[in-house]
Amino acid sequence: MIDLEIPKKLRPIAELASAVAAGYFRPISRKYDRAEHTYPKELDLLQAAFAGLSNTDRLGGAGAAATAGSKDAARAPGEVVNGGNMSTVLGITELAWGDVGLLLTMPGQGLGNAAIAAVANEEQRARFGGKWAAMAITEPEAGSDSAAIRTTARLDGEHWVLNGEKIYVTCGERADLIVVWASIAPDRGRAAIKSFVVERGAPGMQLLRLDKKMGIRASDTAVIAFDDCRIPRANLLGSEEIASATKGFAGVMKTFDNTRPMVAAMAIGVARAALERLRELLAKADLAPRYGGAIHAGAHAEVELVRMEAELEAARLITLKAAWMADNRVPNSLEASMSKAKAARVGNAITLRAVELAGALGYGEDELLEKWARDSKILDIFEGTQQIQMLVVARRLLGKRSSELR
C-alpha cells in the first residue's frame, strides 16, 4: 500500500544518529576541518559506545546495509520490509547533517566493510568481522574506468602477491584492513579482477602519503603502494575462478548497489544542513518559505528556498526508493545510480547556493556553510562520478552495452 512516510520503528535509529550528529559531530566539525590529517580521537569513544549494537542497529555505517540483505528470518512471504538498507540511509543522512568528513572516518564503517559484507564467505566474515576496512580501487591511471586497473595479484603457493599503486584510499591510513582490487590475469580483462583483503602492516604494503583536500578533511585519503605484498590465499573475496567477462566483474560491482544510495544519503544530509541554516539566517531578514499559495510569487530568496526544498525532497524520495528495493530484494542498480546522480548534484547545488544566498556570512568561516559547500563536492565524484551514474542509468534505460554507450 503506497505510503512514503518513515515508519515508526526506524525513527529511534534516526533520532540516535541525529543526536550524535548534533551533540558529537557538530562541536568538533570545524576543529577537524582545520586539523587535517589529525585523527578525531573523539570517535573512539563513540565507537565504544555503539560497539554493542547489532549490525542493523548500527548508526549507518557501510557495513550495515550489505548484511541486512542476508538476514531475513523475521520476514513473512509477500510482506513489505523496511530494513537495514533503509535504516542505514536514514542514519547516514542524519550523521552527514552533522559532518560528512567525520562520518566517513567512523571506525569500523568503511566502504571496504560493505564489500566484505556483500561477498565474504563465513570464514572470512568471522576473521574480518568487527574490523575497519577501507576500499582501494582507484589508481593513478584508472578511476572511473575501474576495469583498467593495473595492480596485479599472483598466486605463490598459499599466498597472493600484490603489486601496484592505489590512490585516494579513504581511511587508508586508519583502517585495519584494505580491500584491494587487483587482476589475477592482466590479459583476461575485467573478468580477472578480484578483491583482496590486505591487513595493515602486511609485508610489502606501504603508505606513501596523505593528500590534502578541498573538504571532508577529517577523513584521511591515502596513497598506498604494494610491492610484492604477500597475503594469505584465503584473503581473496569470492571465487578464484575467472568467470565469464560479465559475471565476475558484475560481482564486485554489486557492492555499488548498496553503497551508492549511502552516498546519496550523505548528500541529502549535508544539503539539509545547509538549507536549514540558510533558512535560519534568512528568517532574520524576515524571509521564509511559504507553502500553499502561488508557487512563483514572493521574494526571490523565498522562492529559492522552496525550490531547493523540492529538489532535496525529490532526491530523498528516490534514495529511499532505492533502499526500499534493496530491503525487499528487488534489483536496484538503476535506482541506486539514479539516487546518487540526483542526490549528489542536488546536494552540491544546494550547498553552493546556500553560500551565495547567505552572502558574506555564507562565505566566511564563522559559519559552516562554506565548509558544507566544500564537503558536498566529493559526493558527486567518488563511488562513481555524476557522469558514471548517468551512464549506468542510460545504458539500462536504453538497453545499451558498455561498448555501445561509452
Add this chain to the structure above:
Amino acid sequence: MAANPVLKGGLRLLNAFASSGLAERYGVEEQARELVERAARLGVDLLARGGDRGASEPSAPKRRFDLTPTESQELLRTTMRRFALEVLREAADDADVALGPPAEVLEMAGELGLVELAIPEAHGGAGEERSPVTTALLAEELGYGDMALGAALLAPVSVAHLALDHGTDDQRRDLLARLRAEPFVAASAALLEPRPLFDPRRPSTRARRLGDVYRLRGEKSLVILAERARFFLVSAKLGKETRLFVVERDRPGVSVRPEPTMGLRGAGLGRLELSDVEVPAGALLGEADGFDHQRVVDLGRLAWSALAVGQGRAVLDYVKTYCNDRVAFGEPITNRQSVAFMIADIAIELEGMRLLGWRAAARAERGDPFTREAHLCAVQSAAYAMKIGTDGVQLLGGSGYIREHPVERWYRHLRAAGVMEGGLSL
C-alpha cells in the same frame, strides 16, 4: 463476504472495455480477454484471502514505507493504461485541432465508469473509499494517453471528489446523482483567474450574500470543458473566506467563451464570466464554516502533477524508441552521451516528480497535513515537466517540431505545469 468494491469497479471497467467494442475496434480482443481473466482470477484470490489486503487492513495498520500499489490499484492501472494508449492517444490529435474532446471519447470514459469508480459504494457508486493515491495512479495513466483528454475526463471525477470531500449531505446526494445521470456529464471546477502570479487562495471573484441568494461577480480562466459543462464549482471570496459555489451553466449572467491556448486544447478550455450571477443559498458548497479551501488547492496541484507525470512518461517511452532507432554519423544517436544522458535525466526527474506526488497523496489519504508536500510537488513539476517537454522535442530534432510526432503536442501540454491551478482534484 462482500466483494471488494474497488476490485468490483476494476472488473466492471474491464468488462466494459471488453464489451464496448473498443477492444474489437483496435484489434486487441485477445489481450482484453486475458485481462478480464486475470482480473477474475485475482478476484477469486482476494476473496479467498478475505478481500484486498491493502483495503481491509485493521483500523490502525502498521505504517511502512511502501511503493507497492494494492492489487486492485494495479488492475485499475493496467486497464487505464490500455484505454490511454488505444483510445486517448488515438483521439488526441483531433481533439487538439477541434479545441475539445470528441463526444465519443467522453462517452466511452463514461461507460468505463470513471465517475462511478470515484464515488464510494456508500454513496451509491462502484468505488471504494475516497483515495487520492488511487486517483494519482489513474491520472498518471490518463496523462500517459494525453494530458488534455486526461484533464477533460478527470474534470467531472474531480467535481465528484469535491462534492464528497466538502459537500453537505444534501449537496453530495444531489451533485453525485447529477454526475451519474448519464454516461458522461460534463462539470468542472473553476479556480484559476487570468492574472500573472495568481494565488488560488485569493481570487478576485467575489460573492456577496443578499437575502436568500449569493451574488457572484468575476472571471475564471482555462476552465476545463467550459462550453459543455452543465454546472461549475466556482471559487470566490466570501468575506474573508474563499469558498466554492455551484453555478449552473444556464444561470443569467453566466457566459462562456472558448479560450484557445498553447496546449491542452483538447480539454475544451474556456473563459467563464460571471456578471452578477445569483445563485441560491444552497449553492454554497459545504457548511457555513469549516470549509477547507486549501485542500481544494492542494489536491488540484497533485492532480495536475500526476497528469504531467503520465505525459512525461509518454515522452520518455517515445524518445527511447525513436532515438534508439535513429542513426546519425554511422550509429544510433543513443550511443552518444549528450543524447543518452538527456533521456536518463528525463527518467530521473520523472521519478522524483512521481514520488513527490505519491507522498503528498498518501498523506492526504491518511489525514496528515499535506499542503507543504503538495506545494513542493507543484514546484518540482513546474520545473521538470517543461524540461521533459522541451528535451523530448530536442531529442527528435526537426521531427520533434513537426506535428506528425506527438512530442510536439506534449511540449505544449507540459507547459501547463506551473500554470494550471484548480479545475481538478485528486
